[in-house]
Amino acid sequence: MTTNIDQLIVDLCKWVAQFSDDYLASNFPVVAQFLHDYPIITNLIWIFVCIAPLMVVFLTFFAIATWLERKGLARIQNRIGPNRTGPLGLFQPVADGIKMLLKEDITPRSSDRLAHFLAPVILLVPAFTILSLLPINRNMTAAAVDTGLILFFAIGSVSTLSIFLAGWSSRNKYSLLGGMRAIAQMVSYEIPLVLSAVTVIMLTGSLDTSRIVSAQQLSSWVESSNPWLQILGQIVKWNVFTPYGFCGFLIFFVASLAEVNRCPFDIPEGESEIVAGHLTEYSGFKYALFFMAEYVSAFAINGLTVTLFLGGWSGPNIRPWGSDDPNALLIPGFVWFFAKMFFLMLIMIWIRGTLPRLRVDHLMGFAWKFLLPLALINIFVAGFYYYTPWYIGWPFGFAVNYACYELLGKLNRPTTISSKRTYHYAT
Amino acid sequence: MLGIGIIKGMAVTAKNFFGSFVSKKWLPTVQYPEAGNTITAFSRNIPFLVYDKEDSPLETMRCVACKICEKECPPQCIYIVQEKDANGKLLKRPRIFDIDISVCMGCQICVEMCPFESIKMDSVFELSSENRFEGLLLHRENLLKSNSYYHQIHPQEAQEVDDRLAAKQKKAAATAAATTPSTPAP
Ligand code: SF4
Ligand code: SF4
Numbered sequence: 001m002t003t004n005i006d007q008l009i010v011d012l013c014k015w016v017a018q019f020s021d022d023y024l025a026s027n028f029p030v031v032a033q034f035l036h037d038y039p040i041i042t043n044l045i046w047i048f049v050c051i052a053p054l055m056v057v058f059l060t061f062f063a064i065a066t067w068l069e070r071k072g073l074a075r076i077q078n079r080i081g082p083n084r085t086g087p088l089g090l091f092q093p094v095a096d097g098i099k100m101l102l103k104e105d106i107t108p109r110s111s112d113r114l115a116h117f118l119a120p121v122i123l124l125v126p127a128f129t130i131l132s133l134l135p136i137n138r139n140m141t142a143a144a145v146d147t148g149l150i151l152f153f154a155i156g157s158v159s160t161l162s163i164f165l166a167g168w169s170s171r172n173k174y175s176l177l178g179g180m181r182a183i184a185q186m187v188s189y190e191i192p193l194v195l196s197a198v199t200v201i202m203l204t205g206s207l208d209t210s211r212i213v214s215a216q217q218l219s220s221w222v223e224s225s226n227p228w229l230q231i232l233g234q235i236v237k238w239n240v241f242t243p244y245g246f247c248g249f250l251i252f253f254v255a256s257l258a259e260v261n262r263c264p265f266d267i268p269e270g271e272s273e274i275v276a277g278h279l280t281e282y283s284g285f286k287y288a289l290f291f292m293a294e295y296v297s298a299f300a301i302n303g304l305t306v307t308l309f310l311g312g313w314s315g316p317n318i319r320p321w322g323s324d325d326p327n328a329l330l331i332p333g334f335v336w337f338f339a340k341m342f343f344l345m346l347i348m349i350w351i352r353g354t355l356p357r358l359r360v361d362h363l364m365g366f367a368w369k370f371l372l373p374l375a376l377i378n379i380f381v382a383g384f385y386y387y388t389p390w391y392i393g394w395p396f397g398f399a400v401n402y403a404c405y406e407l408l409g410k411l412n413r414p415t416t417i418s419s420k421r422t423y424h425y426a427t
Numbered sequence: 428m429l430g431i432g433i434i435k436g437m438a439v440t441a442k443n444f445f446g447s448f449v450s451k452k453w454l455p456t457v458q459y460p461e462a463g464n465t466i467t468a469f470s471r472n473i474p475f476l477v478y479d480k481e482d483s484p485l486e487t488m489r490c491v492a493c494k495i496c497e498k499e500c501p502p503q504c505i506y507i508v509q510e511k512d513a514n515g516k517l518l519k520r521p522r523i524f525d526i527d528i529s530v531c532m533g534c535q536i537c538v539e540m541c542p543f544e545s546i547k548m549d550s551v552f553e554l555s556s557e558n559r560f561e562g563l564l565l566h567r568e569n570l571l572k573s574n575s576y577y578h579q580i581h582p583q584e585a586q587e588v589d590d591r592l593a594a595k596q597k598k599a600a601a602t603a604a605a606t607t608p609s610t611p612a613p
Contacts, residue, residue: 076444
């Protein structure tokens with residue numbers, strides 16, 4: 001057992017497991033025998049033990065994020081934002097929650113009751129499940145799967161289904177339109193999302209999320225004795241500093257905005273056009289579940305962005321003094337992970353405060369005519385980068401990516417813009 | 428460069444965000460009710476009735492109960508009954524002048540239509556009441572406010588109105604003076 005604060009929680013977990021095993025074996029041999037005979041029970045208990053902290057932590061994050069969003073947006077719009085509930089309005093999420101719980105839960109009479117009920121539940125399950133695939137710290141992945149990345153995308157795309165289920169089961173034209181828009185949008189943006197992640201998989205040679213993170217650390221520097229080298233070694237190899245990673249990061253981030261229905265890609269909800277899209281007929285706690293699932297999946301996809309491109313749990317970190325364990329870290333890795341995740345969340349809020357909603361055809365055009373070709377070119381750049389020394393691959397890769405970016409922008413411009421518009425009804 | 432517009436827009440919102448922490452210009456919010464309110468001379472809310480002399484509101488009210496405003500009010504929220512004296516003769520004064528402010532939409536059409544400069548817009552806004560039926564029905568007594576109050580809330584407009592009325596009176600006096608000698612004595 002290491003004496004490393006970084007691994008404190010992991011060690012604690014192991015210790016508790018060991019202790020309870022011993023305790024049960026010595027005091028309650030019947031129970032120990034039972035657990036030994038039916039390992040599925042033991043597994044279920046362990047799954048619960050792994051999932052419960054995730055739920056608690058991310059629900060807290062959800063509350064913090066709603067508060068941050070309201071305050072941030074308010075400041076961007078020269079307002080103060082919630083400030084009556086507790087200091088700085090910090091208890092606003094609590095007040096929101098109570099309000100949502102006390103509201104009447106209305107199911108439209110003509111709706112498909114079962115589907116209407118199931119939709120928010122189905123949405124919440126994948127949102128929380130994919131969290132368990134993220135490496136929050138070294139040895140801290142709730143479900144350490146070899147093909148974690150594939151599983152993440154596979155489970156994550158279930159949310160499309162549930163949004164459509166919500167839209168269809170409401171028997172409301174606006175809901176249905178919202179659901180159709182959601183399907184069109186999410187299916188389209190899934191492709192650039194996955195293709196930009198492919199570059200990382202190519203260069204790492206693994207689908208395991210924790211190996212993707214460790215590939216972004218320069219172990220020879222991290223294990224050296226110079227603290228500056230230790231700090232740098234945790235940063236320099238982040239994928240975002242490579243040409244394919246930078247381009248991939250941008251594509252991935254934009255596509256993830258669309259995947260989780262964030263502004264400017266929130267046309268499935270588009271309250272200025274179709275009331276509230278798939279949420280139109282939802283009220284009370286079911287609405288709150290949708291809201292929660294949206295934020296949790298935003299956190300999950302940000303966590304994946306951090307894992308793939310921003311070095312996961314590695315950050316400017318040094319070894320604690322007097323520690324000879326080369327893996328020891330002064331600041332626990334999950335602090336960096338969550339900090340980076342919140343940083344991306346703040347950027348999402350900032351974007352929401354800035355950009356207007358896209359039009360439907362622009363949205364589809366952006367995915368198919370801009371992001372998709374760019375992601376494909378990026379894959380070639382990644383291959384090129386792999387086979388050349390970095391001093392050739394780096395500038396060349398950046399140049400190619402930038403040239404393609406500008407070129408695609410030029411090609412996507414409408415060819416004929418009449419210089420003078422004529423208005424029929426307005427003057 | 429492609430996408431430079433987005434970066435510029437993000438810079439603008441960032442400026443607003445950080446500016447709201449440093450300067451009043453970027454954060455004009457007033458913490459009502461603790462920090463009071465800011466009624467400007469341009470605020471218009473519900474109508475009120477003007478009278479001229481402080482001590483005798485009923486006698487000097489300008490309204491003559493012509494009911495033009497009652498007819499013109501789009502949501503029909505004014506109700507007027509003309510006053511009669513002991514002999515049943517109609518007086519040029521309303522006995523009942525009610526405005527249902529739960530219906531009034533503040534369109535100011537009554538003000539535009541009144542030929543006697545009698546009904547004007549107020550700028551009060553703390554009008555909530557515990558009784559949503561009677562509490563929001565303002566009567567003649569609630570609506571009557573003095574000309575000096577009018578000067579206080581909308582000084583410029585009130586001055587214009589006063590000038591107009593004075594000119595009218597002068598003209599009326601002049602025509603009266605001009606016509607009096609020509610009328611043959613009975
Ligand atoms: S302001 Fe408009 S709605 Fe209100 S009383 Fe006057 S005419 Fe009627
Ligand atoms: S307020 Fe003006 S328009 Fe209305 S009844 Fe009185 S004098 Fe006539």
